[in-house]
Amino acid sequence: MRIAVAGGKTKADYLIRMLLSKGHELVVINDDREYCTYLCQTHRIPVIHGDPCKLYVMDEAGIDGFDIMIALKPSDADNLAICQTAKRIYHIRKTVAVVGNPKSVDIFKRLGVSTAISATYMIAGYIEQMSTVESLVNSLPLDQGNIVINELMINQNSPVAGRKLCDMELGEDAIICCIVRGSKIIVPKGQTGIQANDKLLVLSTPDSQNRVIGLIMGREQA
Amino acid sequence: MWNRKKTIIIAGCSRFGAGLAGELSEHGDDVIIIDKDNDAFRKLPPNFSGFQIVGNVTDPDLLEDAGIGNASVVVAATDDDNINCMLAQMARRIYDVGEVFARLNDTDKEHLIGGLNIKAIYPARLSIEKFKELSSIAF
């Protein structure tokens, strides 16, 4: 796919690497001359130096008809302007913006940006999860923190080892969506049993997370 | 007689914002002015009798506390065109404010607010018009 990346610093660098490794075609627009030079030397992609918010800079980038525009500038309003311009003038259908304020996510969607990601909020949430929950449990917040996916390692001492799914009472707010046994991935049904050394993927709401982890692991995790 | 006065939210205490706030306040309207920097309010004239709020003008919580739901007019008067566009669009599409004005330095930004009935004010263009009016050069 043809992707344009506007603005950003460290985020841009890693993103570009990942996208290039998947084989996408990239154009980068950035207003920091030194950074542009660095990018140009590190990756072999067209780099345009200039303020991505300006029309004449975008013109020179030649992004008409691209598939995706990713806006990574620090200011939410700038990213909105970039995405909307990309959509209306350069006919780029999918626009992705990084926003600082989590409340802007909803607003961006209503104003026509395909996806808005509140990076700081997600990172904070993830750090909080990783710091306060013990090592046998990994958690990731999704959908702006409305759902949490938990990765739980089952050992012999867990109360659920050797039990069937239908015997467990997880309640309304949680579900075991996947069991990883060795190298096999099992989508569990009611009669599926859980064995020691299984890895369970459990979807739950943040409120029921502690209770569910307690039920499965045998002890409340903080 | 009763309520022909309007509630006006001005975002950005620039010279334009401050001056406008002063005149509207004197005219008897309810004026609420927002700026991210407390010192900017020093530009307000002494006859200003409305509310001053410090904060980010594109923060929806701040706008709701300021009463954007009841506002009849919103003026985006910050020095940053992109912020003005974002606020103008929020005011129109999300909060359905009656009259929305945006001060824009760059005429190229026109397409961002097109189709939404946002009234744009281009200081550069107005200055050029004034120049043509005052000068003796035949255009």
Place this chain on the structure above:
Amino acid sequence: MENGRNEIGGRQLVAGYLGVVLMLIGGIILLPLAALPAFWDEVSMARYFTVPGVAAVFAGYVMYLPIKGREALRLTGHQDALIVVLSWVLAIVFCAVPFMMTGNYDFTQAVFECTSGWSTTGLSVVDVTRCPRIFLLYRSIMLFFGGVGLVLVMVSVLSDRHGMRLYSAEGHSDRLLPNLVKSARMIIAIYMGYILSGTLLYMFFGMDWFDGLNHSIAALSTGGFSTKAESIGYYDSLGIELVTIVLMLLGCTNFLAHLFLIRGKLKTFFRYCEVRFMLMICGFFTPVMAVLLLYAGLSGNVGQGFRDGLFQVVTALTTTGFQTVDSFAAFSSPLLLVMTLLMLVGGGTGSTAGGIKQIRVWIALKSLYWSMRSRISRKRTVYSDSIQKLDGKEFLTARGRLDTLEFIGVYLSVFMLGTMVLCMCGFDIGDSMFEFASALGTVGLSVGITSYDASPAVLWTETAGMFVGRLEIYVVFVAAVQLGREIKHGAQKRGRRWKKYAR
């Protein structure tokens, strides 16, 4: 000083504004006549009000004419302070005329009574047992307008470009609504609402409508003029005392806080530093007073001690001036000291009360605490020093703290000066401090120094104290300096004109 054909500035503008104020004052003087049908036997006194009232309206109109319909220019220098102070002087002087016309009061006494009314003090030279009801009502009317502020009333009826400056010069700093006229009207509406409720409550507890209305106005304006010589003590009713306490506390609360209270935001209201400070002081000093009263033999039993203690604490702190004890002259030294301290602290800022004001005292006390703490704490710890206001925490700067302490310094200096004058008039130091704290803080409690027979020196000292206290000292000083400059400027111009003619 006319600049351009339709623009007015400088002295003509000041005179014009004073003309408008004078018309308003005339209207206020005529107000008591509206209640005349209720006591028609006093109709012979009507002319005491009609003559000065109509004269004021007429004179005001004449002064206003030159600026009518013309664009107002800027007010230069501190002309706004000058307008505010001169407005108050005009109000007092014109309102004194009805008293003088009765023949019972000379200029000094009439001006004293009116200053007491407008500044919502409540010290009086009038014998209420023999005073006609129309005059009692007239005093309450002065309390009403003095409580909210003459300029505030003016601003609520006319919308004008200098309104905000004059409003700020009179000492109002809170904005209830994002519009000056609406804010002013809302304050008046809240005030009238409380007065009406107060009147009804008093009537419920047994007062007649006239006494109820007058006491309600006096309580909410924290004035304290009573229609009875023994003040609230006359009724000896717990119900009436409690109603009075509530009204006094409401009267000394900031108007913006009232808006929060009325809108149901109780948590914010009770978190406000002034409300909490006020409750703390009442809570602490009531038992102290009760003990002192019992010890001095002024209260019969513990219950009576607490009842008297609470009432007296509240009346002093809120700077109202009602009393339920027979006489302060019988108070022992510790009692006088406690009362004097409470009178110095005063009520809340942006209310009808006087004194140094609770928020300033709170900031000063907190400042001392922060200062002590910084002496004992480790160097690198960071503190955020703040006070809780209605719109959130305010973080005090060094400048802010200094301004507060400076004001307290100035206030106490004026207090000392006034006390000294009273001492030189022959009164003992404890009594002088009490009386002058009462005047400066616009309280109204008296140990007996103030009376119909008091010497002019005493009355003028107290008049000055009440006037300066109501306008919070600085404005009066600034206005005086501005007046001096105007006169000097005028004399210089005249001097130059003479020189031109002499050539």
